[in-house]
Amino acid sequence: MNAAKIREKVAFVVLGFITLLVVTPIILTILYIVKNGLGAISWEFISQSPRNGMKEGGIFPAIVGTILLVVGTMLFSLPLGVLSAVYLVEYAKDNAFTRMIKLSVVNLSGIPSIIYGLFGFTLFVLFLRFGTSILAGSLTLAIMSLPVIITASKEALEAVPDSFRRISLSLGATKWQTVRYCVLPYAIPGILTGTVLSLSRAAGETAPILFTVAAFYLPRLPHSVFDQVMALPYHLYVISTQVPNMPMKISFATAFVLITLVFLMNLVSIILRTHFRKKKQW
């Protein structure tokens, strides 16, 4: 065996080992949660309210709360994010102002989530008088999700070949018709990926909902968007740190439900993505 081939082998082993190193913690985390939490999962656990200082019963209100928050977040952030990405890519002139906006969008995704929480608290809860409510929480999470959705949508739109736009315009289509029929349909898979990624993050965040929506203990379902709700990540934080003598397996079971929820969201996005890819291939 010559030197080049040996180096090739060494590189192969080293790279493979590093990759394994990266995925090991993720796999271990999931295995650990499944192993410790699966035992506490039952129909009662996911369909009942907590009882007896949250040490018994289930986490149904928290599941509903998290689902409501994710849906609310999506309602606000998806249209806003996609439309502003369309503006930035298709309409905005390339000048200093546009470049500044693009730079701020990228930088916004680096802001710590607790800052978004404080901002949402001052703007939505206090100033706009929404109170601690689903509305305030969803809006706060939406603002936090926007940068990622905009960036992903922007990249998806930019990846659509310019020839599609040129064909459409050359046939006498207006700018909006071009975007609507010849650009957006091909960007949908990329937009979906970014949106789900960012909504998954929103589903698991504690800091932004801490002051804006999350209830410590509220064993009933909300009646309007101005009600508080329990949410899985905050509930997990509460039962793990604030409740003495909490059975460990309930914490792990809650974590398991949260991970499963996020996993289901990703699964839906993968299915939608392959569906759109099949329809629009180029």
Added chain:
Amino acid sequence: MVAEAVIKVTNLNSYFGPLQALKDITVDIYKNEILGIIGPANSGKTTFLYALNRLNYLNTAYLQNGRIVLENRNIAEISDNILRKKIGIIFAMPQVLPISIYNNIAYGPKVHGITRKNIVNEIVEDALQKAYLWDEVKDRLDMMATRLSGGQQQRLCIARTLACEPDVILYDEPCSGLDPISTAKIEDAMQQLKSNYTQVLVTNNTKQAARVSSRCGFFLMGELVEINQTADVFSNPKDKRTEDYVTGRFG
């Protein structure tokens, strides 16, 4: 015969930033003619073609002055989408959208507000017939257009342009990537279309211009050096530079 000018270009100067792409072009394009445009690379042929339906403006650095008049109206006063419906274009490489054959052709009518299914069906069939593609695709209109051969795709592009019911069709080196048989089919289609449409053909292939066009213009470094009946341009050029180019001494 006094021919009627469909497009009148007067003193057209074009610039991409500091670069001047066209210098003082004045030319009439007559009804139902095939005007050939020949010239070496970077001579301004494509810029001239794109100026006619304002596609140059997709490049934000583009500026032009001078007048282009379509049927007695300055094209600067016509909105882009109406102008481009009247003046269609076929691009250099076949560019089809990754949708079905049918939808590629129905796209033009759709954006111009024609939605009734039976009318669109008629337009699609008629356009494909005129582009000599109907017999090859009539049983598979739902097939992805990207799966057609290059020559078929280019005829699909012609059909797509025809479906917008233009008055003028521009061709930007339409056969540059095609084999001789596909090229011949496209040239046949152009001859048939002569009776109803005004056509402008930009080509790198001087022989193609000689075969197809009725008049021919020679561009060099942004100038229109010579324009005349095609036979005269090729057998009796007035300008030394034209003679050098058509006899293959440069370019």
